[in-house]
Amino acid sequence: MYHENIRTDLAAEIKEFRKLTENDGFYDETFDKDGIKFREVRILNDSAAKKIGKPEGTYITVDFGTAFEDEAVFESAAEIIAEKIRTLVGNDLEENILIVGLGNSNLTSDAIGPETVEGLIITRHLKNHLPEIYSTMNLRELSALTPGVLGTTGIETAEIVKAVAEKTKPSIIIAIDALSSRRAERVCSTVQMSDSGISPGSGVGNHRMELSKKTLGIPVISIGVPTVIDTATLAYDTFEVLCSKSDSKAFTELVEKGVITYRTVCDVLGDSSANMIVTPRDIDVLVNKASRLLAFSLNMALHGDLTPEEIASLIN
Amino acid sequence: MYHENIRTDLAAEIKEFRKLTENDGFYDETFDKDGIKFREVRILNDSAAKKIGKPEGTYITVDFGTAFEDEAVFESAAEIIAEKIRTLVGNDLEENILIVGLGNSNLTSDAIGPETVEGLIITRHLKNHLPEIYSTMNLRELSALTPGVLGTTGIETAEIVKAVAEKTKPSIIIAIDALSSRRAERVCSTVQMSDSGISPGSGVGNHRMELSKKTLGIPVISIGVPTVIDTATLAYDTFEVLCSKSDSKAFTELVEKGVITYRTVCDVLGDSSANMIVTPRDIDVLVNKASRLLAFSLNMALHGDLTPEEIASLIN
């Protein structure tokens, strides 16, 4: 029984790993638009939520693949991501939104949230301080927060977000975070958007107080890009693929005897690996580009009727 | 009458510029310890506060001079800064403190606050999560926040700090910020500490809601290091010194006719200079070092009975 969890924040990956099907309470459909693939997994009931270990809700992944090498792909990807954000957030420009950049801005692989926030068109203060200008532009009221991480603030991230949200009263919160994935090909090339909130650091084993409608009283949309793979997940997965390609019965034997499980792999990797991650060699560059893509998509999704050119000039 | 204000955040500099004396309601004393000069200016009453344009309270400056070239001076300076912080904060380790790193971490000359926070020994979460370890160490409960700036969050900094403080209930707030000074020799070589709170950006003309006991309901200690000089202040000051060295009556004439005032200098510098600052060429390096000095001093001042070596190892 090797169905213990590998580490990943992507609902689609857990569903595959656990071999869950529509009969288990899932909707799962894959689409293609302008050459960009996207997939929508819905966890339809509490039983399905328990099986997959994530809360009920909609989880959309968009594979933006070669968006960083090809400006046309970048723009197609941004449009699809923006469309999906609008699906989750709604189109009512009267709804004002607080965007939260989760993660530690000083650790490259964790900096997607704070870096994305830097590229956003923030307007809440314009509405208050320059109402005449604000009213002529087709903008939504956006504010943003980069709350830091527990280790450097001493305060639970969710506590900070809750405190600020109670003062500024956004109608929706969007939380941006770096995720972990199972597969190397998804690192820095896919984005997951969900309406079910987020537990900061959940994919990497540091469970924190979640940000969700339950804890904050406001709908929380989460958006994340995987930047790392857990080392034990990589090692376990490699082994599994290797053996599946062999016609040896050795694999079956090792699994049946419980020699090879995700847990035993973790034990072997031990303490000195606990703080290790698998990440692209050029993670600095990729985090920067992924953040630019997310900011671009969010600006397109949340403000009204701005052309790509207008957004480009505003976030330049 | 050229007594309109030049731009500086240092109480001692405004007092000198406006030629205010003890008779105007000030205490002003200069000290020397281990070769480090420090000065205490107290604004004693409301009338003095109006004359100097800053709230009543104590303003201590420590000139740390060559601390960045000489490790021994660094340590002497840190000890004096720590002693002065303790004077303002008190020695009761039961008081828990929220440290706020003001300013924009992405603009070098504004990053003193956020960079200082990175070097602090934060303990609030240890107290909650690892009480047995926490209790064996002689540590104070510290938390920290880097709220960002209005332009990137859309939320008044003071609003964010107030919201978080209402949740976490610190007994004292310490706000760290980059300041502006009048004199080049004080840039990145002096620190001002005060018990009268702070208006973020006040020295550079962007008046914001202040952080003080009045607005937050909690005592606010402010600590700042000047990183810039206002361009008009530099130009005006240069002219004044130049003419004072001459025995020409031309200066008097130009001043009497109102040709040379701080205001006319500002007008000449105009819009394209409004966003310019005077700053050291190696500001990147100096901000990094000044932040290290402040963090070192704060750790020494706020936690109990840690030796310099222990602090060095903790903040390494």
Place this chain on the structure above:
Amino acid sequence: MYHENIRTDLAAEIKEFRKLTENDGFYDETFDKDGIKFREVRILNDSAAKKIGKPEGTYITVDFGTAFEDEAVFESAAEIIAEKIRTLVGNDLEENILIVGLGNSNLTSDAIGPETVEGLIITRHLKNHLPEIYSTMNLRELSALTPGVLGTTGIETAEIVKAVAEKTKPSIIIAIDALSSRRAERVCSTVQMSDSGISPGSGVGNHRMELSKKTLGIPVISIGVPTVIDTATLAYDTFEVLCSKSDSKAFTELVEKGVITYRTVCDVLGDSSANMIVTPRDIDVLVNKASRLLAFSLNMALHGDLTPEEIASLIN
């Protein structure tokens, strides 16, 4: 006689300051294309070179003004800068070029050169290692070097460049550097291109061995963007404008008596100001954007027949 030099690296500014005219041996024409202004100053003979204090040659400035707020202006500016680079470099793709990013990458205001180099499409190694791919693309052979600065290498920059050029044998060298200007409105909004080489740090008073055909034996094109104003230049200029607006004779008197000269202003500013510069408050952001503009323009100018989209995808 106040015709001693203020500090600026822009030939056009020195010419104006010294009131030099075509009769002194200059060609000077201003153009306008797609709303972008550019200007060509040619120093036509040795006598003109002595009067202006710069070597004979062509100095082209392009004012890219609002290119950072408006994507359309960015592209027009890039096309004009590219066209002017081609004018100086020539269109022969057989000429291989070494691009040198001068300056200290760790000091924000000095980092234009190194940051520009990061955005270039470098091809020399492709030609050697992947000749079949290289030959199908319409690319020029480009290599690049960021030699550092004397203070951190202990080696004259020109020595390093000369050593490498003797090995790699480029037919042309392009040197990118941060400059100083006289006027605030030119900082981070103009670019100067010249065929007369460059003396690293010349605008800021640190004279170094020049990079030129004379010292390197290869034509040296220099490209620079002003990022700072010298403090004494700012103060002196402010005074001059102030007095020119007044009908007082005081100014004339102060000048005639030699009270106000660029030299006396420098003396007043003194040692503690010697290391100060005037720079935009958001210099971090502007240097990043200016470097992106230069890299974009260089890629467009030097490689053959690539569309803006292709370049965008290659340097993304």
Place this chain on the structure above:
Amino acid sequence: MYHENIRTDLAAEIKEFRKLTENDGFYDETFDKDGIKFREVRILNDSAAKKIGKPEGTYITVDFGTAFEDEAVFESAAEIIAEKIRTLVGNDLEENILIVGLGNSNLTSDAIGPETVEGLIITRHLKNHLPEIYSTMNLRELSALTPGVLGTTGIETAEIVKAVAEKTKPSIIIAIDALSSRRAERVCSTVQMSDSGISPGSGVGNHRMELSKKTLGIPVISIGVPTVIDTATLAYDTFEVLCSKSDSKAFTELVEKGVITYRTVCDVLGDSSANMIVTPRDIDVLVNKASRLLAFSLNMALHGDLTPEEIASLIN
């Protein structure tokens, strides 16, 4: 026969992996001083060099372990590293040294070389420009170069170093680089020093022209700190340990059938993993600290009779 190479730059690790002994032509001794462990492996002849796949010479590793948490360990480690550098370089202050910071300063895990160079006390220009000051200090002539990487310069790193060394004529070159190791516990906690030169990128599979006495005509000392583990090495190693702990014969079977080899693991990981590395989560912080340790040790080793305090103040 699974003796194909895993990826590591540490001679001691390859020797262990290949089960080589003193009889194969090695000297191998481990020492302990002030609680710091260090080890000297000498590859004594050509046959041994072929067996281990590295050139003849001395390879010293120092495990600096908890140096980043404990200032006392930091100083002990620095003293031992300095002593070993002096062993390799010699004590003759007349020998002038060029220090080369290899690697890409923009990729965190590759930035050890460039970051170390930033912390060095460089003196070559002082000797030339300020001979009177230089002569009073007990300093060695040091210069430094950060040549960049092939992908961004288009020029082989060794070509650049050779060109500059031919001009500046150092008597010894010290090359600093980021390495890869096999074991997680060695990442950012050990340093390898060798007198046999270096092949930039050799540990990570990008073979480049080596820097050695053979190619440069000058002795090349290499100093490196592992910052990454190769993903296939991690996965293969995990499997090996896992199976060694089991009494199942499945492992033997899988190895005998050639199902599990370093090569088959590489194949499974495939293209999308080729660019992945295993690295500490807080690599940004660790690279910074390791560079500080190396610079501190080099300054202590290479300049004469400076106390730790003097060095601290000079590199501050």
